[in-house]
Amino acid sequence: MNSIRTYLVIMLMAAFSLVSFLAALNGYLSSMAEAEKMLDTQLAEASDLLMLSWSGEAAEPSPNSSSDILVFQVWRDGDLLSASPGAPVAPIGDFSEGYRYGNFSGYRWLSYTRLAGDGTAYMVAERADLRHTVAEKVVLESVVPLLLWLPVSAVLVWLLVGWGLRPLHELSRQINTRRSDDLAPVTLDNPPVELLRLIDSTNSLLARLSAAFEREKHFAAHAAHELRTPLSVLKVHLHNLAEELPADEPALIHANAGVERMHHLVEQVLDLSRTNPELIVANFQDVDLHSLAQRITAEAWPQFAEKNLGLSLEGDEAILRGDPALLETLLGNLLDNARKYTPAGGEVRVVVERRPNAVRLLVEDSGPGIPTGARERVFERFYRSVSEEGNGVVGAGLGLAIVRHIVEVHKARIELGESDLGGLAVRIDLPLADNRG
Amino acid sequence: MLINSVILVLREVLEAAIVVSVLLAVSRNLRLSTRWLLASLPVTAIFILLFSSNLDAITDAFDGAGQEVVSAGLQIAVFAGIVGVVFITELQRSGHVGSLRPLPLLMAITVICAMIREGSEILIYITAFAASGENGAAVFAGSAIGGGIGISLGVLMFAALRAVSAELSARLCVFLMALIGAGMVMQSTMLLEQVDWLQPGRELWDSSALISEQSISGQLLYAVFGYEASPGLVQVLLYAISVVLVALAWVLPHHFAGVRDAH
Numbered sequence: 001m002n003s004i005r006t007y008l009v010i011m012l013m014a015a016f017s018l019v020s021f022l023a024a025l026n027g028y029l030s031s032m033a034e035a036e037k038m039l040d041t042q043l044a045e046a047s048d049l050l051m052l053s054w055s056g057e058a059a060e061p062s063p064n065s066s067s068d069i070l071v072f073q074v075w076r077d078g079d080l081l082s083a084s085p086g087a088p089v090a091p092i093g094d095f096s097e098g099y100r101y102g103n104f105s106g107y108r109w110l111s112y113t114r115l116a117g118d119g120t121a122y123m124v125a126e127r128a129d130l131r132h133t134v135a136e137k138v139v140l141e142s143v144v145p146l147l148l149w150l151p152v153s154a155v156l157v158w159l160l161v162g163w164g165l166r167p168l169h170e171l172s173r174q175i176n177t178r179r180s181d182d183l184a185p186v187t188l189d190n191p192p193v194e195l196l197r198l199i200d201s202t203n204s205l206l207a208r209l210s211a212a213f214e215r216e217k218h219f220a221a222h223a224a225h226e227l228r229t230p231l232s233v234l235k236v237h238l239h240n241l242a243e244e245l246p247a248d249e250p251a252l253i254h255a256n257a258g259v260e261r262m263h264h265l266v267e268q269v270l271d272l273s274r275t276n277p278e279l280i281v282a283n284f285q286d287v288d289l290h291s292l293a294q295r296i297t298a299e300a301w302p303q304f305a306e307k308n309l310g311l312s313l314e315g316d317e318a319i320l321r322g323d324p325a326l327l328e329t330l331l332g333n334l335l336d337n338a339r340k341y342t343p344a345g346g347e348v349r350v351v352v353e354r355r356p357n358a359v360r361l362l363v364e365d366s367g368p369g370i371p372t373g374a375r376e377r378v379f380e381r382f383y384r385s386v387s388e389e390g391n392g393v394v395g396a397g398l399g400l401a402i403v404r405h406i407v408e409v410h411k412a413r414i415e416l417g418e419s420d421l422g423g424l425a426v427r428i429d430l431p432l433a434d435n436r437g
Numbered sequence: 438m439l440i441n442s443v444i445l446v447l448r449e450v451l452e453a454a455i456v457v458s459v460l461l462a463v464s465r466n467l468r469l470s471t472r473w474l475l476a477s478l479p480v481t482a483i484f485i486l487l488f489s490s491n492l493d494a495i496t497d498a499f500d501g502a503g504q505e506v507v508s509a510g511l512q513i514a515v516f517a518g519i520v521g522v523v524f525i526t527e528l529q530r531s532g533h534v535g536s537l538r539p540l541p542l543l544m545a546i547t548v549i550c551a552m553i554r555e556g557s558e559i560l561i562y563i564t565a566f567a568a569s570g571e572n573g574a575a576v577f578a579g580s581a582i583g584g585g586i587g588i589s590l591g592v593l594m595f596a597a598l599r600a601v602s603a604e605l606s607a608r609l610c611v612f613l614m615a616l617i618g619a620g621m622v623m624q625s626t627m628l629l630e631q632v633d634w635l636q637p638g639r640e641l642w643d644s645s646a647l648i649s650e651q652s653i654s655g656q657l658l659y660a661v662f663g664y665e666a667s668p669g670l671v672q673v674l675l676y677a678i679s680v681v682l683v684a685l686a687w688v689l690p691h692h693f694a695g696v697r698d699a700h
Contacts, residue, residue, distance in 0.1 A: 010592060011592065011593070011596050014588070014589040014592035014593050014596075015589070015593065017585045017586075017588075017589045018585075018586060018589035018590065018593065021582045021585045021586045021589070022586065024582060025440075025443060025582060025586075028439060028440070029440070132438075133438075136438060136439060136575050137574075139439075140439065140574050140575060140578055143439070143578055143582075144574060144578055147578060147581045147582070147585075150585075
C-alpha cells in the first residue's frame with residue numbers, strides 16, 4: 001500500500017468487519033438459543049392450555065393431515081381421543097412427558113407431551129422448520145442492518161482517516177511549496193504528538209543546513225577578501241622588481257602571469273559569494289540593459305582594441321527588473337570570455353533586443369566556439385577546456401559558472417549556440433514580468 | 438440457515454483469502470508490483486461464470502466424477518503453483534538475479550486456480566437459493582458474514598505478514614504456503630477417494646472425538662489445512678510428500694547457490 005490513508009481504511013475496515021461479524025454471529029447464536037427456549041416454553045404452555053380446555057369429547061382425526069403449523073392429539077390408554085384437523089392418526093409425541101423431534105406429514109416436528117393425573121397424554125407439535133424460520137427472521141432483523149450499514153461506515157472511516165491525516169498533509173504541503181533557498185523552520189498549529197518529533201528533526205536539519213550555507217558563503221567572501229591585500233602587496237613588489245630586471249626575464253613573466261591569475265580568481269570568488277539569491281531579489285530595481293551594455297562595452301573597448309578586435313552594440317532601450325551590479329558582472333564576464341577566445345582581427349557583437357515577455361541579451365563572437373558536447377560542462381565551477389589551458393588563456397573556470405548563477409537569480413534562461421559570426425553565441429532571455437516585485 | 442451459509446462461504450473464502458494474502462505478502466517482500474492480482478480478478482470472474490454455467494457438463498464428465506476430478510485438479514494446480522513460487526522466491530533470495538520474471542504470472546495462475554473452485558461453489562449456492570426464493574435473507578446475510586470474516590482475516594493476515602521483519606515474513610510465508618499447499622493436496626485426495634480414483638488405505642487414527650469434521654472448527658481446519666479426522670495411509674503419505682516438496686523448493690536454491698559460490 002503506497003497510500004497511508006488507503007492502508008489505514010482497509011485495515012480498519014477489515015478489523016471492524018471481523019469484530020462486527022463475529023459479534024453478529026455470536027448475537028445470532030445467542031438470540032436463536034433464546035428464541036428456541038421461548039418457543040419450547042410456548043409449546044409446553046400450549047399443551048397445558050389443551051389440557052385445561054379439552055372438554056372430554058372425542059373427535060375423529062383427519063386421515064389426510066395437512067401441513068399445519070401446530071397440531072395436537074389427546075390419548076388415553078392407547079386410544080386417540082381427540083386431534084386437531086391437521087394431525088395424523090399415529091401418536092405425534094412420546095407417551096412420557098417432555099419434548100421430542102419426529103417426522104410426519106412430510107415435515108419435521110417438535111412435540112411436547114403433558115401427562116395428566118389420569119394418564120391422559122396431551123400432545124402438541126409444531127413444525128420444526130417453521131419455528132426455526134420464524135426465530136431466524138426475528139434475529140435477522142437485527143443482523144441485516146449491520147451488513148447494510150457497513151458501506152456507510154467505510155465512507156465514514158475514509159473521511160475520518162483523511163481528516164486525521166490532515167496535519168501530515170499540511171506538513172508535506174509546507175515542505176513541498178517552499179522555495180529551495182527557504183530554510184526557515186516548519187511551523188504547524190497545534191501539531192499532533194506523532195508529528196512533533198518529525199517537525200523537530202526537520203527543523204533541526206534545516207537549521208544545520210542554513211548554518212552550513214552561511215558558513216560556506218562567509219568563508220568564500222572572507223577568504224577572497226583577505227587574499228586581496230597580500231596580492232596587492234605582491235603586485236607592488238613585482239612592479240618594483242620589473243624596474244630592476246630586464247622586461248623579458250622569464251621568471252618575472254611567469255610570476256606576473258601567476259599573480260594575474262590569482263587576482264582574477266579572487267575577484268570571481270568574491271562575485272560568486274555576492275550572488276546570494278535571497279539578498280539580491282529583495283534589491284531588484286529597474287535596469288535599462290541597453291544603456292548598461294553601452295557603458296560596459298565602452299569600458300571594455302580599449303582591451304578589445306589592444307587585441308585588434310571589433311566590438312559592436314545593437315539594440316534599443318530595454319527596461320527590466322534586476323540587480324545592476326550583477327548584470328554588469330554578467331555582461332563583463334561574457335565580454336571577457338569573447339575577448340579572450342576570439343583570435344586577433346576577429347569580431348564581437350552585443351545585441352539587446354526587446355521581446356514580448358523578455359529582454360534578450362546576445363553576445364556572439366567569431367572565435368572557435370564551444371563543441372556541442374562541452375556546452376553544458378562549461379557552466380561547471382573551475383571547468384577549463386584542454387584548449388584553454390594549452391593556449392595560455394588566463395582564467396579560473398568560474399566566469400560562465402558566475403554567469404549561470406546570475407541568470408538563475410534573475411529567473412532567466414541561457415543557451416549556448418553557434419553564431420552567425422562563426423564562433424560562440426550566448427543567448428540570455430531575461431523575463432520582464434517574473435522579475436517584478 | 439444463516440449459520441450454514443456462514444460456514445460454507447467462510448470455508449471457501451478463507452482458503453482463497455489465505456492464498457491471496459500470503460502471495461501478496463511474498464510479492465511485497467520482493468518489491469514486486471501487485472498488478473498481477475488486479476489482472477487475475479476479472480479472469481477469475483470469467484472462469485467462475487464458465488465453471489458454474491457448465492457445471493452439469495463438468496459433473497457428467499469422467500463417468501460422473503467430473504466435478505471432483507476438476508476440483509482436485511485445480512487444488513493440485515494451486516499446490517504446484519505454491520511450490521513454484523517458493524522455489525523462484527528462494528532462487529532470487531540466494532542471489533540468482535533476474536529469476537523473478539515469471540513470478541507474477543505464476544502467482545496470478547495460482548490465485549485464479551484457488552479462486553475458481555471456491556467462487557463457483559459460492560455462486561452456485563447463492564444462486565440456487567435465490568432461484569428457490571426460500572430463506573433468501575438468511576442465505577445472503579450468512580454469505581455476506583462468512584465472506585466478510587474470510588476476507589477480513591485474509592487482510593489482517595497480510596498486515597501481520599507485512600508488520601514483522603522481512604526475514605521473519607519470508608519464513609512465515611513459506612511455512613503458511615507449505616501448510617496450505619499440503620492442505621490442498623489433502624483435500625484433493627479426499628475428493629479423488631469419493632469417486633474411487635484413489636484408495637485411502639488403512640485408517641491411521643481417529644481424532645473426531647477431539648475435533649469433529651462436522652464442527653465449525655473442523656470445517657475451518659479442513660478449509661485451511663485439509664483437516665481429516667480419520668485419515669488413511671495414502672492421505673498422510675501424500676500430505677507428508679507435499680510438505681517435503683515445499684521444503685525442498687525452499688532449501689535447494691540455497692544449496693545450489695552454495696555449490697556455485699564454492700566453485
